[in-house]
Amino acid sequence: MKVIKIDKQNWTGGIDKSRENYQIFGPVKDKEHFVFKKLNLKEYPDMENALSVLSPKSILFPQSEKILAASLDESQDDHHIMKRVATDYSPRAVIGIMPCDAKAVQLVKLNFDTDDYRDPYWCDAYEATTFVGLAVNKPSIYDFTLSMGSGPFAEEGLDVLLVDCKDHFLAKVLSEKGDAFLKASGFTSEADADKSAKLINEIKNQAEKAIDAEKVKTEKLKEKSLLELHGASFWEDLSFSCINCGTCTFVCPTCWCFDIQDETKGKKAVRFRNWDSCMSPLFTLHASSHNPRAEKVQRVRQRFMHKLKYFVDKYDQGTMCVGCGRCVVHCPVNIDIREICNTMNSYEAEQA
Amino acid sequence: MDSLTDKIRTLCTGLLKDGKVDMIVGFKKGTIPMSSCPCVARTPEQAKELIWDSNCTLNLANYLTNRKEKIGVVAKGCDSRNIVNHIIENKVTRENLYIIGVPCDGMVDKRKIRALFNDDITLFSEENNKLFVETASEKKELDKQDFLKNNCTTCIHRNPVIYDELAADPVEEQKIENRFADVIKIENMSSDDKWNYFNDLIKDCIRCYACRNACPLCYCPTCFVDESNPQWVGKGQDINDVRTFHLLRAYHCAGRCTDCGACEEACPMDIHVRAFTRKLVKDSCEIFDWEPGLDPNKRPALDTFNPDDPDGFIK
Numbered sequence: 172m173k174v175i176k177i178d179k180q181n182w183t184g185g186i187d188k189s190r191e192n193y194q195i196f197g198p199v200k201d202k203e204h205f206v207f208k209k210l211n212l213k214e215y216p217d218m219e220n221a222l223s224v225l226s227p228k229s230i231l232f233p234q235s236e237k238i239l240a241a242s243l244d245e246s247q248d249d250h251h252i253m254k255r256v257a258t259d260y261s262p263r264a265v266i267g268i269m270p271c272d273a274k275a276v277q278l279v280k281l282n283f284d285t286d287d288y289r290d291p292y293w294c295d296a297y298e299a300t301t302f303v304g305l306a307v308n309k310p311s312i313y314d315f316t317l318s319m320g321s322g323p324f325a326e327e328g329l330d331v332l333l334v335d336c337k338d339h340f341l342a343k344v345l346s347e348k349g350d351a352f353l354k355a356s357g358f359t360s361e362a363d364a365d366k367s368a369k370l371i372n373e374i375k376n377q378a379e380k381a382i383d384a385e386k387v388k389t390e391k392l393k394e395k396s397l398l399e400l401h402g403a404s405f406w407e408d409l410s411f412s413c414i415n416c417g418t419c420t421f422v423c424p425t426c427w428c429f430d431i432q433d434e435t436k437g438k439k440a441v442r443f444r445n446w447d448s449c450m451s452p453l454f455t456l457h458a459s460s461h462n463p464r465a466e467k468v469q470r471v472r473q474r475f476m477h478k479l480k481y482f483v484d485k486y487d488q489g490t491m492c493v494g495c496g497r498c499v500v501h502c503p504v505n506i507d508i509r510e511i512c513n514t515m516n517s518y519e520a521e522q523a
Numbered sequence: 524m525d526s527l528t529d530k531i532r533t534l535c536t537g538l539l540k541d542g543k544v545d546m547i548v549g550f551k552k553g554t555i556p557m558s559s560c561p562c563v564a565r566t567p568e569q570a571k572e573l574i575w576d577s578n579c580t581l582n583l584a585n586y587l588t589n590r591k592e593k594i595g596v597v598a599k600g601c602d603s604r605n606i607v608n609h610i611i612e613n614k615v616t617r618e619n620l621y622i623i624g625v626p627c628d629g630m631v632d633k634r635k636i637r638a639l640f641n642d643d644i645t646l647f648s649e650e651n652n653k654l655f656v657e658t659a660s661e662k663k664e665l666d667k668q669d670f671l672k673n674n675c676t677t678c679i680h681r682n683p684v685i686y687d688e689l690a691a692d693p694v695e696e697q698k699i700e701n702r703f704a705d706v707i708k709i710e711n712m713s714s715d716d717k718w719n720y721f722n723d724l725i726k727d728c729i730r731c732y733a734c735r736n737a738c739p740l741c742y743c744p745t746c747f748v749d750e751s752n753p754q755w756v757g758k759g760q761d762i763n764d765v766r767t768f769h770l771l772r773a774y775h776c777a778g779r780c781t782d783c784g785a786c787e788e789a790c791p792m793d794i795h796v797r798a799f800t801r802k803l804v805k806d807s808c809e810i811f812d813w814e815p816g817l818d819p820n821k822r823p824a825l826d827t828f829n830p831d832d833p834d835g836f837i838k
Contacts, residue, residue, distance in 0.1 A: 202727070203638065203793050224791055225729070234729060235759035312643040313555070412561040414585065416733035418791045432758050443759050448731070453749045503733050503789035504581065505553040505560040 174371075175342040175353050176362040177333075182340070183215050185356035189264060192355045193301070196230050197266040198223050207265070216267040218335065220307050226424030226497060227268050228279065231296040232446075234421075238292055239442035243435065253442060258292070264301040264352050271314075271321040271493040273302050273328035275424030278493070281486055282427045292444075301352045304329040308374055310381045313496025315509055317379060318387035320489035324375040334371050341367045387509045388516045389490055392483050399520040400480055401472070409511065410471035412504040417448030419474065419498040419506070425491050428454070449473050475511050527575040527625065530690045531597055534623050535570040544595035544621050548586045549573040556647045557633040561586055573597070575690070577631040577649055577667060582785040584608070584739035587615045594620055597690075599627035601674075601783035603683035604816025605739040608779055611819055614742060624686030626694040628652070629667070629675035630784075634793060636670050639663065674784035674797060677702050684817050703805040709798065721766070721799075727792040728765050730758075734796045735772055737789035740779050747771060773799035778807040778825040781816045810836065 177185065186195060190212070197216025198205045205217065207227040239253040276297070283293035307314065307323035316322050326332055330349030333340045341362060344350050353359070420426040430447035433440060447454055450471075455464040464470050482491035492508060499507050535547045551562040551572045559578045563586075564570040575597070583596055584605030594615075598606060603624060609615045631654065637644060642658035649655065654665040679702070682693045701707075712720060732748070735741045748756050748768050757764035773796075780800045787797050807813045810833050813824035 203634065312645060408563065411563045411586070414733070414736040414789070416736040416789065417731040418733050418789075421729050421731045422791060430758065434757055434759075445758050451749065453751060456751065499555060501791040503737055503791075505555065505558045507554040510554060
């Protein structure tokens with residue numbers, strides 16, 4: 172494993188150098204909270220592991236994305252023919268993404284890039300992107316990544332893992348994309364592989380100790396009966412407090428549902444896709460006006476069953492939750508996925 | 524605060540045991556520091572989970588809409604005013620409610636408190652208007668008065684206006700000298716400045732509609748933004764659509780908003796959405812001498828017509 176040492180005094184210089192070949196995305200403070208966005212010149216990613224309100228999923232999957240456009244001008248030969256809009260898919264690097272958020276991208280990929288169908292918008296953005304993660308030395312109290320198949324130093328989905336070692340970063344090179352990014356940034360000073368592996372491991376162990384991996388249990392989810400969980404009586408009380416806003420789905424790094432909308436103005440037509448939320452009744456409203464998930468309890472159940480049961484059964488790749496803790500922090504009524512996960516994991520069907 | 528919790532539990536346990544109500548709507552302790560969770564208690568056992576503290580911020584009238592059961596509800600000043608609104612607007616009947624009024628000395632603003640620390644808050648407790656807040660590396664003792672939610676600092680109805688029983692003695696109401704100073708500041712801006720101010724205010728809006736859904740006034744079966752046939756408003760992030768949502772939401776609350784602050788509390792993006800509704804609170808107060816939610820027997824300002832109604836705002 173190649174490890175590069177980056178002195179922090181060279182950090183911003185390297186980022187600037189990389190801008191010649193990459194669009195740089197990263198977390199920055201805006202008003203009172205952190206957002207992931209495309210950084211302007213002289214803007215640098217915040218490297219303090221601050222939990223952004225919204226996850227970086229929007230870099231590949233914008234909340235509102237123009238995908239197709241057509242002219243309605245009938246004098247044009249190609250009028251009313253929807254065509255893909257020009258989007259900048261030149262190389263991008265996401266710097267300072269948390270390991271769990273990078274894993275989330277891999278889970279979202281299961282939906283957008285399948286054997287049967289390749290979503291061109293998401294996949295083109297994905298292929299253009301290099302993921303430069305920042306290991307989480309001091310996990311927040313909301314971090315339950317270790318229970319969800321990720322962790323503060325997890326490498327899945329990353330091209331580079333940066334580890335903050337006070338006056339320098341150690342950069343674990345995890346892919347060719349990662350190698351290319353570091354070279355383009357002028358970060359080429361190789362560290363002693365054994366020594367740095369040992370140091371990284373020490374910091375990793377320390378970080379992992381800060382998370383109680385036993386607090387959230389998932390090991391029995393797979394063996395539970397889908398229908399019994401679906402019919403469980405706990406959903407009613409559990410969903411009582413839910414106000415059916417879309418906060419949990421919007422802040423979630425793995426919620427991938429979207430809605431398609433056409434808008435016209437004058438002689439122009441545009442097709443958008445927007446994040447959608449299974450918390451909204453409109454999400455499932457049929458054209459016939461029938462709504463299979465008309466009740467709040469059905470919608471709340473859907474979200475957690477999808478994350479913690481349907482996904483588990485369908486893909487056999489763990490839960491569709493990476494344990495970032497965003498929904499736990501931001502739910503206005505304190506619906507806590509950690510508790511729901513435990514409730515589902517330990518559920519025994521009521522005796523008839 | 525603990526004595527309030529005890530009193531609420533005792534009252535609610537009694538109500539459930541005696542069969543006076545089918546369920547209690549109150550708050551239980553949240554799973555993270557500085558949080559609470561609206562909950563329902565259907566048995567005396569469940570009533571033991573009820574709590575009261577300075578984080579019981581949301582408005583429980585929101586959970587009564589269209590319910591048919593006999594409900595005991597724990598209500599601070601603003602909740603009680605929204606219950607009055609609900610009764611006036613036929614969303615619930617007075618007979619079906621048993622209101623446990625809680626005189627309130629304000630809720631705390633968790634954002635203001637979080638901003639004082641670098642780490643996550645791990646512990647929060649309170650006693651006699653002092654707040655004790657801890658993180659892994661720091662400990663602070665704060666005066667609750669300095670960390671009230673903004674709407675609580677201008678509240679003049681801390682005591683429930685309608686109740687069957689009070690959980691404590693009434694508190695002294697605040698005397699606020701210039702209750703609408705914040706609104707006047709915006710009113711005095713030039714048109715351009717106002718435009719920029721409100722555009723900047725909503726620039727982070729993700730249209731999750733938490734503000735709408737936390738609001739007890741927003742109970743339309745289908746909200747105008749969710750109407751799909753015809754569709755009134757674009758669904759994307761176009762600033763015109765975002766602005767339309769916020770302006771219409773606010774205007775639907777005109778003469779009804781009690782400034783309970785649930786909208787702002789629920790917003791994940793920390794948007795000061797009350798900047799819209801506050802102006803309407805001020806206008807209904809000044810133009811129509813109307814404060815919503817005080818008397819179930821009076822029709823609201825926008826629900827009545829009088830030939831003498833002031834019309835100076837028609838230009």
